[in-house]
Amino acid sequence: MVTASAPGKVYLFGEHAVVYGEPAVPCAIDRRARVTVEEREDDHLRVHAEDLSLDGFTVEYGGSTDTDPDVNVSQSLVEAATGYVDAAVEQAREAADAPQAGFDITIESEIPLGAGLGSSAAVTAAGILAATRELGADLSAAEVADRAYRAELAVQEGNASRADTFCSATGGAVRVEGDDCRSLDAPELPFVVGFDGGAGDTGALVGGVRELKDQYDFAADTVAAIGDLVRAGEEALTAGDLDELGELMDFNHGLLSALGVSSRSLDSMVWAARDAGALGAKLTGAGGGGCVVALDDSEETETALRYLPGCEETFRAELDTEGVRVE
Numbered sequence: 001m002v003t004a005s006a007p008g009k010v011y012l013f014g015e016h017a018v019v020y021g022e023p024a025v026p027c028a029i030d031r032r033a034r035v036t037v038e039e040r041e042d043d044h045l046r047v048h049a050e051d052l053s054l055d056g057f058t059v060e061y062g063g064s065t066d067t068d069p070d071v072n073v074s075q076s077l078v079e080a081a082t083g084y085v086d087a088a089v090e091q092a093r094e095a096a097d098a099p100q101a102g103f104d105i106t107i108e109s110e111i112p113l114g115a116g117l118g119s120s121a122a123v124t125a126a127g128i129l130a131a132t133r134e135l136g137a138d139l140s141a142a143e144v145a146d147r148a149y150r151a152e153l154a155v156q157e158g159n160a161s162r163a164d165t166f167c168s169a170t171g172g173a174v175r176v177e178g179d180d181c182r183s184l185d186a187p188e189l190p191f192v193v194g195f196d197g198g199a200g201d202t203g204a205l206v207g208g209v210r211e212l213k214d215q216y217d218f219a220a221d222t223v224a225a226i227g228d229l230v231r232a233g234e235e236a237l238t239a240g241d242l243d244e245l246g247e248l249m250d251f252n253h254g255l256l257s258a259l260g261v262s263s264r265s266l267d268s269m270v271w272a273a274r275d276a277g278a279l280g281a282k283l284t285g286a287g288g289g290g291c292v293v294a295l296d297d298s299e300e301t302e303t304a305l306r307y308l309p310g311c312e313e314t315f316r317a318e319l320d321t322e323g324v325r326v327e
């Protein structure tokens with residue numbers, strides 16, 4: 001039996017634009033998904049999942065007795081969770097040259113599902129490392145990152161960048177531009193996260209931006225403007241200039257809003273953070289609902305979000321410099 005964990009992440013800058021080759025800077029945070037894997041005698045998968053935003057469920061499937069899982073949570077949620085697990089197992093089977101391997105898998109996540117904090121990348125990266133290790137093979141963080149990307153690409157039907165999976169596999173602040181992925185030096189970043197209790201549909205949101213960009217030059221210009229902003233943001237990060245970082249986060253939120261991926265609850269959390277004196281605030285991830293990230297080393301933003309109707313949970317997060325690891 002092997003347990004591996006991997007961190008979630010916030011986007012300091014660049015989500016959506018990264019899908020079209022612009023750079024992005026995600027940062028791993030100290031909230032993890034843990035995946036425990038035990039090899040079975042047969043080729044089935046049995047998945048038990050628990051996280052912040054859903055009641056635990058267990059499904060067993062695969063092999064010659066493949067039937068629809070019989071569970072009492074929504075089919076789409078089960079499909080979302082098992083889709084990433086299946087793709088991770090497929091990568092592990094291939095890496096360990098064990099195409100028939102079956103597993104009992106338990107997922108425990110501190111990262112809300114589909115909320116812009118990279119839960120799927122964390123589960124995928126931790127699942128790949130745990131399952132390959134259980135089969136006696138070993139992968140470096142870079143190999144896990146690459147296989148986790150391929151798994152996400154398969155599940156998201158080609159709509160995925162390397163940003164989430166590379167960040168989760170290597171930890172810390174990273175810069176991703178196309179296939180070029182690297183780690184960045186970063187100062188301490190006083191993140192505050194606000195969560196509206198909802199989730200966005202990443203595939204649909206990415207598809208919406210793609211359509212807008214194809215239809216209107218202004219949308220293509222907005223994507224390019226996000227790229228310019230990220231390049232300025234990288235310099236501010238390297239210089240440790242938190243004031244400028246905050247200001248650029250505010251601009252980034254405005255540009256994401258122009259692309260139609262914000263929501264009333266995300267906007268109101270962003271404004272509550274700014275009114276409380278945060279250096280900057282923006283949505284993180286695909287948008288549509290889910291989380292915002294603010295920079296504030298005082299307690300004001302956390303307090304303001306805690307009392308904001310529509311913000312279901314708020315917490316402080318720190319940059320996690322450790323990526324995927326065996327526990």
Ligand code: PMV
Nearest residue numbers: 015016116118160161285286
């Ligand atoms: O919401 P998340 O954590 O799945 O992040 C999606 C980020 C996008 O840039 C919108 C898509 C991607 O794969 O980079």
